[in-house]
Amino acid sequence: GAVVSQHPSRVICKSGTSVKIECRSLDFQATTMFWYRQFPKQSLMLMATSNEGSKATYEQGVEKDKFLINHASLTLSTLTVTSAHPEDSSFYICSAIPYPNRGRNIQYFGAGTRLSVL
Amino acid sequence: DAKTTQPPSMDCAEGRAANLPCNHSTISGNEYVYWYRQIHSQGPQYIIHGLKNNETNEMASLIITEDRKSSTLILPHATLRDTAVYYCIVDDYKLSFGAGTTVTVRA
Numbered sequence A: 001g002a003v004v005s006q007h008p009s010r011v012i013c014k015s016g017t018s019v020k021i022e023c024r025s026l027d028f029q030a031t032t033m034f035w036y037r038q039f040p041k042q043s044l045m046l047m048a049t050s051n052e053g054s055k056a057t058y059e060q061g062v063e064k065d066k067f068l069i070n071h072a073s074l075t076l077s078t079l080t081v082t083s084a085h086p087e088d089s090s091f092y093i094c095s096a097i098p099y100p101n102r103g104r105n106i107q108y109f110g111a112g113t114r115l116s117v118l
Numbered sequence B: 001d002a003k004t005t006q007p008p009s010m011d012c013a014e015g016r017a018a019n020l021p022c023n024h025s026t027i028s029g030n031e032y033v034y035w036y037r038q039i040h041s042q043g044p045q046y047i048i049h050g051l052k053n054n055e056t057n058e059m060a061s062l063i064i065t066e067d068r069k070s071s072t073l074i075l076p077h078a079t080l081r082d083t084a085v086y087y088c089i090v091d092d093y094k095l096s097f098g099a100g101t102t103v104t105v106r107a
Helices: none
Strands: A004-007 A010-013 A019-025 A029-038 A045-051 A067-073 A076-081 A090-099 A113-117 B009-013 B018-023 B032-038 B045-050 B061-064 B070-075 B084-091 B101-106
Touching: A004 A090, A010 A019, A019 A029, A019 A090, A019 A113, A029 A067, A029 A076, A045 A067, A076 A090, B009 B018, B018 B032, B018 B084, B018 B101, B032 B061, B045 B061, B045 B070, B070 B084
Parallel strands: A010 A113, B009 B101
Antiparallel strands: A004 A019, A019 A076, A029 A045, A029 A090, A067 A076, A090 A113, B018 B070, B032 B045, B032 B084, B061 B070, B084 B101
């Protein structure tokens, strides 16, 4: 149980285009999902917290107009990288906390999306 | 600010126990200790968590000191597939991934 599916696993796009990444909880509901970014040889950095039915909360330094997050249902959150540039090339990973969480904030992660912007 | 301190790397022989230490001297009373690992180019995987008592599941054991200022993750019989970066995280909600410990299991 507690499977999170992330799609696509890899995407290559031209500079200036937008890319949408989907994160789905397959066997549980999630009122809260998280989006992380990981550059080569670095650790994961939290970008934003996605709450179902409300606006996402972005971490300091993350441009909310560039990284659009939508959490329209209890099983789906999407991250859209708008007007992508080469510096946005990274490994993007989502996670979800099951609802109800029974007092445990265990995050289950997707497999990640490797974005390469040419 | 880093809430945990872990050694940057460690090697382990296949079939032997791997003991991964973590210091979290500023942990507060309601904060859990979580352990995750990330195998190369994959999403992190939850391993185990605990508050005060020692915990064990099918993947590992977690030993938390009585003062809760440190803990040890134990992989009882390490395999080559356990080679990964292991993260010790103390947080009530958001996960702050530090550098973790790169564990290399050698045949």
